[in-house]
Amino acid sequence: MTFGFNARGLLKAIAVVLALALPTLAISSADARIGGGLSSGSRGSRSFSMPPSTSTAPGTAQPFNRTFTQPGSPSYGGMGGGFFNRPGGGLLRGLAGGFLGAGLFGLLFGGGMFSGIGGFSSILGLILQVGLIIFLVRLAMSWWQRRTLSQPAYAEGGMGGPGATQAGFGGGMGFGLGASAPLQILPADYEAFERLLVELQDAWSNEDVARLRAVATPEMVQYFTRDLEQNRVRNRINKVSATKLLQGDLAEAWREGDTDFASVAMRYSLIDRTFDRTTGQLVEGGEQPTEVTEVWTFMRPRGGNWELSALQQTN
Template identity: 60%
Template sequence: MRFSQRMRASIKALAIVLSVAMPVALIVSAADARVGGGSSSGSRGSRTFSAPPSTSTAPNAARPFERSATQPSNPGLGAPAAAGAASRGGFFNRPGLLGGLAAGFLGAGLFGMLFGGSLFGGLGGLSSIIGLILQIGLVVIVARLAWSWWQRRNASQNAYAGGPAGGPAHYEAAPQPQQPDQIKGFGFGLGSGSAPPKIGPDDYEAFERLLSDIQAAWTKQDVTALRRLTTDEMASYFTDDLAENARKNVVNEVTNVKLLQGDLAEAWRDGDTEYASVAMRFSLIDKTTDKATGRVVDNSDQPIEVTEVWTFLRDRGAGWILSAIQQV
């Protein structure tokens, strides 16, 4: 009788955990199919290993690059990226389900050892397995709470110097003081103060146009257009991602791209090359379908909102092209 009551209590607790954990997992996976795969990729010239200043559009810290062809010129420049890579390394630090399972098995083993069993002695019965699943669910919840706290802490402390402090901005927020180079209707402004080169309305229109054109070329799998609109490095990443989709026999379509808010994080020159890092919040429909059946396998026809920092470059006498995408 006592075992039956414990079983019912465990199953009820498991249902509660799954009801919380599953929507979180779906939200995370829904952001990983679009252009760039939801990762930080590319190069920012001499500032590849320094963080772009935060802005009202992206008040939280931008993630270091997970894919970049730029190598640090000295150990000091590479320290932040190396530290980030080290923190993600190791089997138990892997993101997603694999890391959660590893942590859960370790927790179950240690629990068993504390109570006189072997490392895997806690997995002997059905109740122990349910207990293991509950532990995994608790690890997920605790990790999510810790991550939310960390994001709030970054926002409040303005982790990257040079940008305005405060919480995440919304398109409907109270109007900010008008900047000389602000684009009417789209909220583009100078997020971290004026910096050479001068970025004007024509440049902002070019950034918005690239946002849409690159997404359209990705959807059409037009590698030639992607190479024209991006650096060779970014084009190579996009080509590899398209090849991976082809291997999986799926097609990712990104449509209805609409810029909601954006502002300039910083602009600078490296020799004859000009750079501009721009925080952009935009909506889009991100849907992945099976190539053979047309069945939707990831995301849906419902629009989602995304905030990313895009870095553009242009050589003397040439137009802007995409050089990097960073998640925030």
């Protein structure tokens, strides 16, 4: 009897620790800056084709972790996010979290470790099922990525080859003017992209959601506000400063109906620090600038202003 009581108490303690630790682990793996080090957003009908490589980003852009666009949709698809999202949700984490959460809450509220998921007899059975789910999802994702990467690129001409980036705006390297594309991108457009890079980082750093709404699509604002809320839950605040574009060039630009799109590779530096919201103590980052290379996609309704519609990490 004593052993059974102690074992049950130990299992309850483990359940509490896991239940508290899981959200933190999901968040801490991401970078602190705007976008969280994820690939998020939509590129209209090209959301599932990779932007061409450029001299600034000679590798490949990563597929979206978070997107409203569904495969086969002409532009912005239905709500619900991408096929495999992190850290905010997705098929794999949703299924695994549902199984594990049911077991933890069943244990905590006296119904047994597996009362919440139909009475599985052992944790080994749960582990085997979750492992099977992970295997199947990864197999499906591998097939989907091979399928999308095998499709022909849409760009008619990117910024490839040495010397493509020219001395640019406001000192430093700036943006190269790019090769021919279905949509002509002018120097004023590149100036807008560079300005938006800084404005978005500042709005994020100040947790200014109203400003984010003015310079990003509703989809991107939803991701940013979700990330800000996760920071609040962790009692953290991320402060970004000294954002400076080092090099940038055009990957592709095109028009869909009355909407213009431009995907640009940007290498920039910034000081990225995260503080404890209560004490003000530095908990992540430092005073030294770090460099980041990402592909940002901007969209503009006919006669309107550019706003951020996607942000992709690079390999």
